[in-house]
Amino acid sequence: MTTRHHAQLRIAADLAILTVREGALHALVITRGNEPFAGKPALPGGFVRTDEDLDAAAVRELREETCLNGADLHLEQFGVYGEPHRDPRGRVVSVAYLAIMPNLPWPSAGSDASGAAWVAVDRAQGNLAFDHDRILYDAVERARQRLELxxxxxxxxxxxxxxxxxxxxxxxxxxxxxxxxxxxxxxxxxxxxxxxxxxxxxxxxxxxxxxxxxxxxxxxxxxxxxxxxxx
Known part of the structure; x- marks a missing residue:
């Protein structure tokens, strides 16, 4: 009989928050305060709690890590990322959220983030922890489609x-x-x-x-x- 090994999954919510600042498209980027990837830039996000809705987790993580109120934004799910080795802590599937809004305030770091800032997308891409470069790339493409439609x-x-x-x-x-x-x-x-x-x-x-x-x-x-x- 073949033994089937079922993955023990953890679910995360990651956020690509985009705005236009100083004539350039910027993304909200945190500096991770904890391992893995301590000191590396990443998109805000984190694990969904057992008693928590996905959307609520996204709003909470954004508030905890950047002090921005996600309830004031139109957050939309735009992708699911589940490559088996995307997170060294184990099998983690991330639901990604996008918001693109004007006049967003400067963030303040909190929770397990040691920094938070708006970073021009062309500077942010290529340096992010986990698979957040791919998530940001997909988010920017979705934003570009939004302007078309x-x-x-x-x-x-x-x-x-x-x-x-x-x-x-x-x-x-x-x-x-x-x-x-x-x-x-x-x-x-x-x-x-x-x-x-x-x-x-x-x-x-x-x-x-x-x-x-x-x-x-x-x-x-x-x-x-x-x-x-x-x-």
Whole structure:
């Protein structure tokens, strides 16, 4: 008779929290205070307690490690990571959460984190503990898809903004330079994406630029696709 060995699993929740700061896409990164990987950067997260819902665990871990209130964020599950050797402590399956929001405050380290900070994604990737580089990569890709399909980019603009302001958000998140005329045409032709205010921003030099506000739809139809994926 063949003996079957069933894994003794522990479940974790890991969080990729993204925002735009100083013209670059940033991720929330902690410095681990405990082994394994003490002193290494990682995404916030930790083990789910036996009497705890997954979403509640994600909110708790974010609060304990960074002092940010996850209840104020729209956290969405975007992946499950279960490679057998991803955690040296044993068989751990992680449920990954994503939030991409504007105007997030500076974090403060707590719990088993010895540090917490916003770090530019291109600096963070390649240095994270566990398999968090892969989780962050997947999170950034999901965020980029969100900009293709939804009006999320307007949340990173002031209440009144130019199309150039909006294009800058896309360029930061996508990591691509966009053709201004082509982008403007797509935005204006996407019903409900933005609404004109009738006002203009007058710069110190150059031509005045029309001001817009966020429109009344949440989903873009048609989507605005990245140049690298737009066929």
């Amino acid at each position: 939804t009006t999320l980019a307007t949340a990173f603009c002031p209440p009144e903004f130019t199309i150039g302001d909006l294009r800058s958000v896309y360029e930061v998140v996508w990591g691509e330079t966009l053709d201004p005329r082509n982008f403007s045409r797509k935005v204006i032709n996407t019903e409900g994406f933005i609404e004109p205010t009738g006002r203009k921003r007058v710069p110190a030099t150059g031509r005045p630029a029309a001001l817009y506000r966020a429109g009344n739809v949440a989903t873009l139809n048609p989507p605005i696709l990245r140049p690298s994926t737009d066929s």
